[in-house]
Amino acid sequence: MNLRRVGVTLLPPIVFGVLFVGGWQAFVRLEDVRTFVLPAPSDIWHSVTEAHSRIVTAAGHSGLNALVGLLTGVILGVALAALAARLPILGGAVTPVVAALAAMPIVALAPLLNNMYSPLSTLPRREVVALSAFVPVFFNVLRGLSQLAPVHRELMQSYAASQTAVLRVIRIPNALPHFFTGLRIASSLAVIAAVVSEYFGGLQDGLGSRITSSVGASDYPGAWASVLGSVVLGLVFYIAAVLLERLVLGSRATSPV
Amino acid sequence: MTEAEQAESGAVTAPAVELHAVHKSFTARRGTVVALADVDLTIERGEFVSLIGPSGCGKSTLLRVIADLLQPSGGEVQVNGKPARRARLDQDYGIAFQQAGLLDWRTVQANIELPLELHGVDRAERHARAEELIELVGLTEFARHRPPQLSGGMQQRVAIARALAESPALLLMDEPFGALDEMTRERMQNELVRIAGETGAAVVFVTHSIPEAVFLSDRVVVMSARPGRIVNVVPIGLGARTDDTREAPGFYAAITQVREALRGLPVPQTVEVGVSVENALRNSAEGAL
Numbered sequence A: 001m002n003l004r005r006v007g008v009t010l011l012p013p014i015v016f017g018v019l020f021v022g023g024w025q026a027f028v029r030l031e032d033v034r035t036f037v038l039p040a041p042s043d044i045w046h047s048v049t050e051a052h053s054r055i056v057t058a059a060g061h062s063g064l065n066a067l068v069g070l071l072t073g074v075i076l077g078v079a080l081a082a083l084a085a086r087l088p089i090l091g092g093a094v095t096p097v098v099a100a101l102a103a104m105p106i107v108a109l110a111p112l113l114n115n116m117y118s119p120l121s122t123l124p125r126r127e128v129v130a131l132s133a134f135v136p137v138f139f140n141v142l143r144g145l146s147q148l149a150p151v152h153r154e155l156m157q158s159y160a161a162s163q164t165a166v167l168r169v170i171r172i173p174n175a176l177p178h179f180f181t182g183l184r185i186a187s188s189l190a191v192i193a194a195v196v197s198e199y200f201g202g203l204q205d206g207l208g209s210r211i212t213s214s215v216g217a218s219d220y221p222g223a224w225a226s227v228l229g230s231v232v233l234g235l236v237f238y239i240a241a242v243l244l245e246r247l248v249l250g251s252r253a254t255s256p257v
Numbered sequence B: 001m002t003e004a005e006q007a008e009s010g011a012v013t014a015p016a017v018e019l020h021a022v023h024k025s026f027t028a029r030r031g032t033v034v035a036l037a038d039v040d041l042t043i044e045r046g047e048f049v050s051l052i053g054p055s056g057c058g059k060s061t062l063l064r065v066i067a068d069l070l071q072p073s074g075g076e077v078q079v080n081g082k083p084a085r086r087a088r089l090d091q092d093y094g095i096a097f098q099q100a101g102l103l104d105w106r107t108v109q110a111n112i113e114l115p116l117e118l119h120g121v122d123r124a125e126r127h128a129r130a131e132e133l134i135e136l137v138g139l140t141e142f143a144r145h146r147p148p149q150l151s152g153g154m155q156q157r158v159a160i161a162r163a164l165a166e167s168p169a170l171l172l173m174d175e176p177f178g179a180l181d182e183m184t185r186e187r188m189q190n191e192l193v194r195i196a197g198e199t200g201a202a203v204v205f206v207t208h209s210i211p212e213a214v215f216l217s218d219r220v221v222v223m224s225a226r227p228g229r230i231v232n233v234v235p236i237g238l239g240a241r242t243d244d245t246r247e248a249p250g251f252y253a254a255i256t257q258v259r260e261a262l263r264g265l266p267v268p269q270t271v272e273v274g275v276s277v278e279n280a281l282r283n284s285a286e287g288a289l
């Protein structure tokens, strides 16, 4: 990628961001909006610089939960999708259950899971994250593994190829772009699930806990500063997933940007 | 001569394809479709035979029966002197479909190597064979490209090279040039005639184009629909094909012959006149009802 292209890609969002933040600042100051309704960006920035190291530490805790949960969910999603693709009976049994899981807001399980473990355990959060990440990975990988164009099926049949060979030569390479689509969705969901699951009590060491405790203490700029930390954390996860996709798929990558 | 050697030499002299009373019906919820009825056909080694007929007359079905991708409901199918299934397991034929069916994530070279790779040919030998074939189909500069970077005609050439990878004695092709423009199509026909000549393979070629069938073939098999059966076999005696063949009077005469056979009219100068007349009579009788 040359510099010019980078410039052309980055310029519009930067311009938009500057205008948006500038407009926000002007609106809050000119209309004299109260801080608990909406603090000015300058107030939020002040909180960020003040609590910088504590936000980073909290982001580290939430980020670790998101990462461990994400990896667990991805491994489970791929493994179950592979089984479901290989054994249609199992697929028929598992798919509706996962569909039901997808229809439910998984963070709603957080308070229930919290009750099952000690208040100092990170496990309930990681389980919420893993479940959230599992769903899109499972569906996308299952779709990728199940698609087999008739022409490819007949071709492999003419080669007298085994099912294992079809899996290795066609189904898995075919499923890779689908896997990365699932991973991209899962990486954003993982951070959301990690932060939001902290709203419901348990260990108080992450960004979500900071948000609830700042709001409790009427420190609205502080709460927004932690929200900003969550946004950055979410971006880091998403960009990492996109970079991994680019690295593995090269020109077959389907991710936007 | 031992028994095994006899069997071997028997296989070498056996026709490429032998069909006896082949019948195929599909049972769907709304009844039974007879796709092939009473098909008898023998294709010699190195012979180029085209199948032509109206849409739905069973050309693809016949090709898939020969390829052992479909089981016939009745009759006997021999390929290279063996049952069709044995021939498929032995990789006695190469096949190319209307869609090129390439794997987009593999290079041209790796696509052509696919059958060799699946059958455990070692890397060096695979490379050498693929390079030969890439040259044969004129894609040397594109060996490292991936299919989405190629035109439709180039993709078809890759598919043909892949079908030739294991030097099959029989090449099965289902409308491989169907999606190409006229100029590309004629060029591909010239190349196919050359490749068939160089490799000595017998070819069964499904097409909707009468000039294409006439230009390529030693014999054109004309089929009719419902039930799908062979109504005529038109021998084409045009000798070695060149670009001039397309302008030759014999070429047009053969086209007329095939066209009339397709219309179910009696065709002079062909061996199967009787079949055709009988069919024409049957058609007119049906029309009268």
Ligand SMILES: Nc1ncnc2c1ncn2[C@@H]1O[C@H](COP(=O)(O)OP(=O)(O)OP(=O)(O)O)[C@@H](O)[C@H]1O
Pocket: B026, B027, B028, B033, B034, B035, B053, B054, B055, B056, B057, B058, B059, B060, B061, B062, B228
């Ligand atoms: N898998 C199938 N199940 C049911 N019916 C089928 C199946 N395959 C083919 N047929 C029927 O068999 C008949 C012959 O089909 P086939 O595809 O061989 O025709 P075709 O001559 O190749 O036609 P076209 O020129 O349009 O490709 C058609 O009536 C078709 O509907």
Ligand SMILES: [Mg+2]
Pocket: B059, B060, B061, B174
């Ligand atoms: Mg067809």
